[in-house]
Amino acid sequence: MITPTPPFPYFGGKYPISSTIWRYFGDVSHYIEPFAGSLGVLLGRPHSHSQIIETVNDKNCLIANFWRALQSDCDGVAQWANSPINEADLLARHGWIASQVEALRENIISNPHYFDIKIAGWWVWGQALWLGDGWCSAKISKRQMPSISTNKGIFKNESSRDIVDYLNRLSNRIKKVRVCCGDWQRVLSPAVIGTSKDIGIFLDPPYKGTEKVYGEVSVGVSQEVFEWAIERSSFPNLKIAVCGLNGDYDFPKDWIEIPWKSSGGFRSSNNLSRLKERIWFSPNCGDIQLSLFA
Known part of the structure; x- marks a missing residue:
């Protein structure tokens, strides 16, 4: 089976690093992507995964x-x-x-x-x-x-x-993917998350200073995402990933920081930013990481 690639280019898309993201998440029973965009991460999910429940959202x-x-x-x-x-x-x-x-x-x-x-x-x-x-x-x-x-x-x-x-x-x-249109926190409510014991939440908000590119997202949402993730980092059923640039956030030391380099997107002014791309994984992703790279 040929994996479909994202159907449209999207500023900040994470399809190029999706395989790494899934190595940290593993085969979660419920995957949630509140800032869906082109679904780059979802489309990069391994075929061997169960894909039991998948929920995505975009305000656009x-x-x-x-x-x-x-x-x-x-x-x-x-x-x-x-x-x-x-x-x-x-x-x-x-x-x-x-x-x-x-x-x-x-x-x-x-x-x-x-x-x-x-x-x-x-x-x-x-x-x-x-x-x-x-x-x-x-x-x-x-x-x-x-x-x-x-x-x-x-x-x-x-x-x-x-x-x-x-x-x-x-x-x-x-x-079978559940598609929502609205504020990012709507798909992270207890009613949506339910009682799943293994939930992967991929948070890729507009980076600080780039909010206008996305049109329908308010300034300050990246800080809201950071605070939400920190408050829930100890929840045993949640595996959380947060995207940003080096220096955007000050995560605790038990979070796993992964640097990567994007292709640069379609704006030449962001070519330097692509060298500072980061994804932070919550401590619950650590066991997956150690088993793969030990």
């Missing part, structure tokens, strides 16, 4: 709509996503989707069955072509050339890739 209604639509009508999404690269289409769709966001958000959060395949298909197509941040944001109106690369998102790998087949495989992978 365009992301939530894409995942919900893909679960329910993959062929419909593929129909709208399977388009050639065209600058005029990119600009026109950018403006049109931006004008639909408020209505989409209201429908997404008020109707558990609602999704829009046209928005989902056009959005994921443009996410692979748009340079920088601001895709489908009403605040961004400047004209720009599309990316002419066929190696990003749904265009990744060979240019002759069958987008329909790829999206079908991706849809099958996330068919």
